Amino acid sequence: QTVVTQEPSFSVSPGGTVTLTCGLSSGSVSTSYYPSWYQQAPGQAPRTLIYSTNTRSSGVPDRFSGSILGNKAALTITGAQADDESDYYCVLYMGSGIWVFGGGTKLTVL
């Protein structure tokens, strides 16, 4: 059973930088998993931020960036703003038509 891991919660100060990660319970995340990232505000549908590791979706500010850091996918928010306070989910494509979401990270901006 593949488990995709994310930090349950994170806190960042306004204007600060935060890096959220997305790992695997067994093994390393690589670009071959096509990691993508989604932002979800309370009561809202998810919004696509990053796909294919590091490509920003249309309309997403460039303070959001994606990468591979070590053995994990990473989402970095530079210059955090109050409305960045949301839940963030990564998802990995495992191949053979299967995706697995991480448990999500609740980001607090304070």
Place this chain on the structure above:
Amino acid sequence: EVQLVETGGGLIQPGGSLRLSCAGSGFTVSSTHMSWVRQAPGKGLEWVSVIFGGGSIYYADSVKGRFTISRDTSRNTLSLQMNTLRAEDTAVYYCARGGASGSYSFGYWGQGTLVTVSS
């Protein structure tokens, strides 16, 4: 403009069946992969099922044998037939369209429809 609108949610007793629909506009549902993703109350996102543009279909283990995904190109809709429903199937069900070609991402999302399985 791409839009996805889900319908069909509601309250259903355990063991019952329900059919969800997702109407697409601004694109054709057979042009890319289309998925159902669900979110139990207070929980994270869970991928449920996909139908690829070429017609291949896959399911999460948690719903395999109980749920059936399909599409109707004449009506440009995606459907999810859910049978033998359990309390743990209670969730908001989102329809999601594939993103950029070859990205294996979810580029567009509907607003979701709530399914509550309870007696």
